[in-house]
Amino acid sequence: MESAPATALAVAGLPVPGEATPTAGEGKRPRPPFGVVLAACLVAAASLIPLGFVAFMTVTTGWDTATELIFRGRTFELLGNTLLLTLITVPLCIVLGVGGAWLVERTALRAHRVWAVALAAPLAIPAFVNSYAWVSAVPRLEGLFSGVLIATLSYYPLVYIPAAATLSRLDPAIEQSAASLGLGAWRTFFRVVLPQLRIAVSGGALLVALHLLAEYGAFAMIRFDTFTTAIMEQYQSTFNGAAGTMLASVLVTVCLVLLVAEARARGNARYARIGSGAQATPTRLALGTWQLPAQLALLALAVLAVGVPLWMSVTWAAQGGADIWQTSDLAGALGSSLWLGLLGAIVTTVVAFPLAFLAVRFPGWLSRGLELSNYVTSSMPGIVLALAFVTVALRVIPGVYQTTGLLVAAYVLLFLPRALVNLRAGLAQAPKELEEAAQALGKPPLLAFVRVTLRLVAPAAAGGAALVFLAVVNELTATLLLSPLGTKTLATEFWALTSEIDYVSAAPYALVMIALSAPMTYLLFQQSKKAAGQ
Amino acid sequence: MKLRPRALAGLALVAATSLGLAACGSSAPGTSSASGDKGTITVYNAQHESLTKEWIDAFTAETGIKVNYRQGDDTEMSNQIIQEGPASPADVFLTENSPAMTQVENAGLFADIDPATAAQVPAEYRPSTNKWIGIAARSTVFAYNKSKVSQDKLPKSLMDLQNPEWKGRWAASPSGADFQAIVSAMLQLKGEDATKAWLQALKDGAKTYKGNSTAMKAVNSGEVDGAVIYHYYWFGDQAKTGENSKNVGLEYFKNQDPGAFVSVSGGGVLKSSKNQAAAQEFLKFITGKKGQEVLQKGASYEYAVGSGVPSNDKLVPLDQLQAPKIDPAKLNSQKVNDLMTATGLL
Numbered sequence: 001m002e003s004a005p006a007t008a009l010a011v012a013g014l015p016v017p018g019e020a021t022p023t024a025g026e027g028k029r030p031r032p033p034f035g036v037v038l039a040a041c042l043v044a045a046a047s048l049i050p051l052g053f054v055a056f057m058t059v060t061t062g063w064d065t066a067t068e069l070i071f072r073g074r075t076f077e078l079l080g081n082t083l084l085l086t087l088i089t090v091p092l093c094i095v096l097g098v099g100g101a102w103l104v105e106r107t108a109l110r111a112h113r114v115w116a117v118a119l120a121a122p123l124a125i126p127a128f129v130n131s132y133a134w135v136s137a138v139p140r141l142e143g144l145f146s147g148v149l150i151a152t153l154s155y156y157p158l159v160y161i162p163a164a165a166t167l168s169r170l171d172p173a174i175e176q177s178a179a180s181l182g183l184g185a186w187r188t189f190f191r192v193v194l195p196q197l198r199i200a201v202s203g204g205a206l207l208v209a210l211h212l213l214a215e216y217g218a219f220a221m222i223r224f225d226t227f228t229t230a231i232m233e234q235y236q237s238t239f240n241g242a243a244g245t246m247l248a249s250v251l252v253t254v255c256l257v258l259l260v261a262e263a264r265a266r267g268n269a270r271y272a273r274i275g276s277g278a279q280a281t282p283t284r285l286a287l288g289t290w291q292l293p294a295q296l297a298l299l300a301l302a303v304l305a306v307g308v309p310l311w312m313s314v315t316w317a318a319q320g321g322a323d324i325w326q327t328s329d330l331a332g333a334l335g336s337s338l339w340l341g342l343l344g345a346i347v348t349t350v351v352a353f354p355l356a357f358l359a360v361r362f363p364g365w366l367s368r369g370l371e372l373s374n375y376v377t378s379s380m381p382g383i384v385l386a387l388a389f390v391t392v393a394l395r396v397i398p399g400v401y402q403t404t405g406l407l408v409a410a411y412v413l414l415f416l417p418r419a420l421v422n423l424r425a426g427l428a429q430a431p432k433e434l435e436e437a438a439q440a441l442g443k444p445p446l447l448a449f450v451r452v453t454l455r456l457v458a459p460a461a462a463g464g465a466a467l468v469f470l471a472v473v474n475e476l477t478a479t480l481l482l483s484p485l486g487t488k489t490l491a492t493e494f495w496a497l498t499s500e501i502d503y504v505s506a507a508p509y510a511l512v513m514i515a516l517s518a519p520m521t522y523l524l525f526q527q528s529k530k531a532a533g534q
Numbered sequence: 535m536k537l538r539p540r541a542l543a544g545l546a547l548v549a550a551t552s553l554g555l556a557a558c559g560s561s562a563p564g565t566s567s568a569s570g571d572k573g574t575i576t577v578y579n580a581q582h583e584s585l586t587k588e589w590i591d592a593f594t595a596e597t598g599i600k601v602n603y604r605q606g607d608d609t610e611m612s613n614q615i616i617q618e619g620p621a622s623p624a625d626v627f628l629t630e631n632s633p634a635m636t637q638v639e640n641a642g643l644f645a646d647i648d649p650a651t652a653a654q655v656p657a658e659y660r661p662s663t664n665k666w667i668g669i670a671a672r673s674t675v676f677a678y679n680k681s682k683v684s685q686d687k688l689p690k691s692l693m694d695l696q697n698p699e700w701k702g703r704w705a706a707s708p709s710g711a712d713f714q715a716i717v718s719a720m721l722q723l724k725g726e727d728a729t730k731a732w733l734q735a736l737k738d739g740a741k742t743y744k745g746n747s748t749a750m751k752a753v754n755s756g757e758v759d760g761a762v763i764y765h766y767y768w769f770g771d772q773a774k775t776g777e778n779s780k781n782v783g784l785e786y787f788k789n790q791d792p793g794a795f796v797s798v799s800g801g802g803v804l805k806s807s808k809n810q811a812a813a814q815e816f817l818k819f820i821t822g823k824k825g826q827e828v829l830q831k832g833a834s835y836e837y838a839v840g841s842g843v844p845s846n847d848k849l850v851p852l853d854q855l856q857a858p859k860i861d862p863a864k865l866n867s868q869k870v871n872d873l874m875t876a877t878g879l880l
Contacts, residue, residue, distance in 0.1 A: 074878035139755055220744055233709040234880055236606075239613030243875050398621050485576060485604050485623065496583065496605070501747045501778065
């Protein structure tokens with residue numbers, strides 16, 4: 001059951017709550033191979049650079065200057081904006097996500113298979129594209145209300161996907177017991193069903209909250225100031241001045257508070273079915289007269305979240321005609337995005353391997369600790385990580401500054417958990433006994449590993465790589481700060497054009513980004529179902 | 535079983551190597567490299583991308599020298615150059631305004647401008663130190679919504695916008711270099727206290743947009759009554775569809791007001807450049823006749839400042855703007871940034 005939210009958590013690169021992997025040998029514990037431990041330790045150490053940078057800069061800025069820059073009106077203003085945004089958006093996402101999941105999975109909703117996919121679809125539309133569409137449809141959109149609107153429409157699938165996966169696998173026996181004990185449908189839902197969604201919902205809510213902290217483009221476009229937009233403005237005014245770094249330190253603190261809060265909300269109760277026996281197929285509640293309102297509500301949601309961005313992008317593109325598609329800029333940006341996405345996906349998957357291997361075959365404090373350091377880093381907004389990379393590279397290893405390597409390294413740290421979660425699942429399902437059998441039959445160990453285990457892990461690795469690819473293609477802030485000379489991705493070009501309010505020329509970039517993201521989102525959606533079905 | 539560690543060490547090695555390889559790959563596709571021709575220079579460009587692209591295309595066509603550029607904001611790039619120091623990959627630095635040039639000059643990172651290039655630009659559009667040169671100019675204006683503000687109700691001075699009657703009715707783009715250059719001129723003309731008070735009025739009573747075009751668009755749609763921007767956003771939009779400026783009028787403050795400030799866009803060659811000759815040639819080209827004609831005839835609508843080339847005839851001529859006399863070398867971007875951070879605008 002716990003693997004249900006795993007894939008969704010991987011979307012934003014987050015820890016999968018309490019996934020137990022008891023595959024290590026019984027009896028005497030084998031020691032993990034030194035090379036793997038070393039590789040994993042190096043990755044973990046590298047992933048602590050951004051956190052170390054923020055702490056280091058806060059200390060070296062000097063207490064007086066630091067407090068002056070942190071405890072000023074602007075910080076409280078940003079904190080207020082951020083808190084309000086989170087307090088309004090997260091519950092809305094939970095209501096939409098859980099409500100949608102329940103309708104799709106547990107009621108006799110007509111065309112529920114179509115709706116199941118449609119509700120996940122907004123994930124294929126980058127939030128800043130969504131914002132672009134909304135702000136050009138309704139130019140007056142600005143501030144908190146618009147921030148809530150766009151963030152909710154963009155991020156509710158992060159709750160919906162794990163909730164739907166969990167609901168589709170809930171053991172109806174408990175609900176039937178509740179009903180037999182006299183509980184009505186509504187009370188059964190609130191007292192029996194909802195509590196079982198606790199892991200999925202708290203994980204999804206954490207993802208939404210972290211996205212809210214990290215989002216830049218969507219909020220900048222509607223003039224809603226958050227820490228991330230303010231840090232970006234500071235960066236554009238001073239490259240990497242103390243004020244921006246101090247804002248980053250507050251932002252990191254908020255992220256850490258969220259991580260701890262989610263761990264508490266998740267709790268450690270066990271929700272999995274114990275004992276033998278087959279699980280019954282969940283029954284679907286008859287909707288009766290509610291069928292039509294339910295259909296209309298879902299239609300409205302789909303129109304707002306998918307219809308508006310698609311329609312507006314197509315409208316702008318139609319205004320531009322064929323010309324806007326024939327620029328070499330578009331081809332170049334597409335090439336860069338594909339290249340960086342591919343490179344990021346491959347490197348991230350390779351780097352995640354030692355961590356996944358340790359976690360599956362040698363679980364213990366070491367592998368937990370290594371993973372944790374990574375989860376903390378990847379939950380930080382890209383802008384903080386990029387700021388750290390810029391400064392550290394310039395001061396310590398100037399040779400890598402402004403190289404593709406450094407940008408890819410940033411992607412690796414930001415998106416490692418997406419690859420990791422999938423690799424772990426894949427490795428856990430590849431019995432090491434098969435590899436041992438191959439060895440016993442005379443294959444050299446390396447060959448046995450490659451021919452048996454790697455082959456079994458390949459599909460999971462590919463799934464993880466696809467998620468990383470999706471993330472890289474839609475990444476904006478780290479790419480803006482770290483990209484090598486002359487590199488323009490779909491996201492950065494789109495951003496440059498919308499900044500000049502050239503909405504027409506920006507449209508093809510929006511549409512290409514959506515086209516690239518759509519298949520990955522579908523893959524993710526399918527995977528979440530499969531993961532829940534294990 | 536007992537040999538497995540070695541296999542895994544091998545795998546880890548593969549992982550590490552691929553990381554290393556990735557770290558070594560230094561350029562993405564699309565970055566052109568010199569191919570035995572006249573060489574390549576790198577421009578850190580804070581000027582409008584479209585204008586610089588026009589210059590680059592004309593320059594490469596004439597000289598065969600290729601030009602790569604990195605796009606950014608004035609002060610972002612000046613601070614970046616200062617942090618990069620002698621290791622900076624930049625050969626040439628172009629800005630929208632002059633404070634960022636002064637910052638790099640003060641850090642001692644500019645080479646002298648070729649005297650022949652300097653001779654192409656009148657003294658008022660370049661610093662006496664000859665460490666950088668004016669490449670174009672732009673005038674501050676107050677863009678107002680014609681149906682919401684009548685001529686006689688317009689502010690007489692930029693400073694009037696802090697008066698109560700303007701509270702909540704005007705806009706600016708404070709995170710941009712354009713606005714920060716205007717504030718640095720105000721700082722020079724009116725002093726720190728007056729500037730701080732004005733910024734506070736902006737923070738409390740104005741709407742802030744990201745970018746001058748967005749601010750003008752807001753004026754056009756009536757979201758605000760007016761905005762402090764530069765002149766050419768309006769002319770550029772008028773030349774296209776006028777969609778974002780059809781309801782917008784421009785007010786030139788004149789009378790040596792801070793709001794009549796004419797900002798000089800600068801260009802300089804980095805001392806650390808390994809392509810000095812080509813870099814100097816680039817500046818010579820853009821301040822020369824052909825480069826300035828790009829300003830006169832192109833779509834940028836910025837003022838031409840060099841080689842006697844007149845500006846686009848749609849513009850109010852530079853000599854009629856009654857701009858305040860300000861030595862561009864004295865504009866202080868750091869102080870402006872501190873003031874804006876203190877007032878909570880940044």
